[in-house]
Amino acid sequence: MTAMIDVQGLRKEFGHFTAVNDISFSVEPGQVLGFLGPNGAGKSTTMKMLTGFLTPTAGRIHICGIDVAAKPVQAKKKIGYLPEGAPLYAEMTPASFLSFIGDVRGLKGADKKKRIEQIVEQVQLQDVWKQPIETLSKGYKRRVGLAQAILHDPEVLVLDEPTDGLDPNQKFEVRQLVQQMASDKAIIISTHILEEVDAVCNQAMIIARGRILANGTPKELLALSQFSGAYSILITSSLQSTVSASLQALPEVASIEAAPEGDELFRTTAFPAPDVKLHEVVSGLVHAHGWPALEIRRESGRLDDVFRQLTTEVGQGGAHA
Amino acid sequence: MRNVAVIFRREMAGYFATPLAYVFVVIFLVMMSVFTFYVGNFFARGQADLQPFFTWHPWLYLFLVPALGMRLWAEERKSGTIELLLTLPVSMLEAALGKFLAAWCMIGLALTLTSPIWISVNVLGQPDNGVILASYLGSLLMAGAYLAVCSCISATTRNQVIAFVLSVAACFAFLLAGFPLVLDFFRAWVPQLVLEGIKTLSFLAHFEAIIKGVIDFRDVVFFLSFIAFWLYAGAWLIDRKKAD
Numbered sequence: 061m062t063a064m065i066d067v068q069g070l071r072k073e074f075g076h077f078t079a080v081n082d083i084s085f086s087v088e089p090g091q092v093l094g095f096l097g098p099n100g101a102g103k104s105t106t107m108k109m110l111t112g113f114l115t116p117t118a119g120r121i122h123i124c125g126i127d128v129a130a131k132p133v134q135a136k137k138k139i140g141y142l143p144e145g146a147p148l149y150a151e152m153t154p155a156s157f158l159s160f161i162g163d164v165r166g167l168k169g170a171d172k173k174k175r176i177e178q179i180v181e182q183v184q185l186q187d188v189w190k191q192p193i194e195t196l197s198k199g200y201k202r203r204v205g206l207a208q209a210i211l212h213d214p215e216v217l218v219l220d221e222p223t224d225g226l227d228p229n230q231k232f233e234v235r236q237l238v239q240q241m242a243s244d245k246a247i248i249i250s251t252h253i254l255e256e257v258d259a260v261c262n263q264a265m266i267i268a269r270g271r272i273l274a275n276g277t278p279k280e281l282l283a284l285s286q287f288s289g290a291y292s293i294l295i296t297s298s299l300q301s302t303v304s305a306s307l308q309a310l311p312e313v314a315s316i317e318a319a320p321e322g323d324e325l326f327r328t329t330a331f332p333a334p335d336v337k338l339h340e341v342v343s344g345l346v347h348a349h350g351w352p353a354l355e356i357r358r359e360s361g362r363l364d365d366v367f368r369q370l371t372t373e374v375g376q377g378g379a380h381a
Numbered sequence: 382m383r384n385v386a387v388i389f390r391r392e393m394a395g396y397f398a399t400p401l402a403y404v405f406v407v408i409f410l411v412m413m414s415v416f417t418f419y420v421g422n423f424f425a426r427g428q429a430d431l432q433p434f435f436t437w438h439p440w441l442y443l444f445l446v447p448a449l450g451m452r453l454w455a456e457e458r459k460s461g462t463i464e465l466l467l468t469l470p471v472s473m474l475e476a477a478l479g480k481f482l483a484a485w486c487m488i489g490l491a492l493t494l495t496s497p498i499w500i501s502v503n504v505l506g507q508p509d510n511g512v513i514l515a516s517y518l519g520s521l522l523m524a525g526a527y528l529a530v531c532s533c534i535s536a537t538t539r540n541q542v543i544a545f546v547l548s549v550a551a552c553f554a555f556l557l558a559g560f561p562l563v564l565d566f567f568r569a570w571v572p573q574l575v576l577e578g579i580k581t582l583s584f585l586a587h588f589e590a591i592i593k594g595v596i597d598f599r600d601v602v603f604f605l606s607f608i609a610f611w612l613y614a615g616a617w618l619i620d621r622k623k624a625d
Contacts, residue, residue, distance in 0.1 A: 137470040141465075147465050151398040
């Protein structure tokens, strides 16, 4: 078993409500898995079970081969966890808090001091080192939370919405930090910010209503988008109706979509029929007619489109699920 | 045990990082003095003992201990740090014990700071210091019993006010468990055997036995096992009901 995180048939019920419904997956070292899903999808509940905070109703979790239910303390030693909202002891300072975490993690003496210094450098806490945590800004609090999670250089890192509420610079820093650590760890990140998946994850999972709807690399997920394989032509408004009509007439084109861009321009998007590549057809058409196209663009899939497509399908199909 | 010490140190640091420790100790000492000197007529009795001092302990603890104990878990639930604490490699019982010992230590500290009254009584006369020492021990044990109940109740809620009110009520019931006030409540619907059991839970009966100067092994065992039971119950409750 090489997977650092191995989850089989995980299920969690709160009374009659099923928050997590039969989830299985595994994460290997070097993988950064992104949990995507609307609020209330079961992302946080899954993470709480992985880290041993909640007891699953059914299913097994192994962290580095250790059964979380049977040996919770051993499993927790392997994990660094940033809970949602990064809860911290407000009256402590980053210095006393990280010293406490170091003690709990079994770090001692010079070793502990060196490790804390390293982390402080890494997440840049020097300026607020001796201030009570309750007086810190959200960005600094999140950094203290991250520092706490990575202090013992864990093999498994679980981060619940690590960039939530941070400004763009701070988000960038957190993502960089995750990427730096990614090489030898198994990392799980939950988010509802889709750009994050592109930025840091090499594996992504879309979850809604406690089920896995899609699981693959970000590229594979993008391929699920209806925009994947579509081409669009940007052209002056006066030619728009001609272009639309010609595209629509092609047997390779399943449907088109036209939308104005600014005052004078129009973008016409052609979606391919099943198993058809459009690139030659579209460029041939433009050249044949000599249209003054300003741009011919291959549309890549859009993750938000896949996300909406998948998560709203569940909503409609929910009645018989 | 190493983890218990780590949790204990963090809790203690927490008490002194906020005004909590100072407010608690000062109020504790002021209340003790008021009751001993004004209500208990310490000087007018003309006797060299600390009877008027210790007599009030069960009643003062009724409010002071829940005030300290209400935050033990309710605060962790409210702020979400319970998730942080319980995903660290610490067992539930270690966490509960560390927190309990720190709060108990605070009470012990406040109790130690009442020692000037012990010194005064030695200056003024020849008290039986054995009895006084036994009484201090009994008082600390009783405070621990109160605190264990509070810790368990605090584990069930995220609201500190609820934890406080319920703790006062529960402590009051245990304080007077051997008295008609409590026994009459149960008499109608529990069997005689259970009623006898309830009677033996009375803090007041056990405490009064100790402050007479007789440290009966059974009274000490009663308090210690009472503490163990409620700590364990609290740990079990949190384990069952962590999410909310």
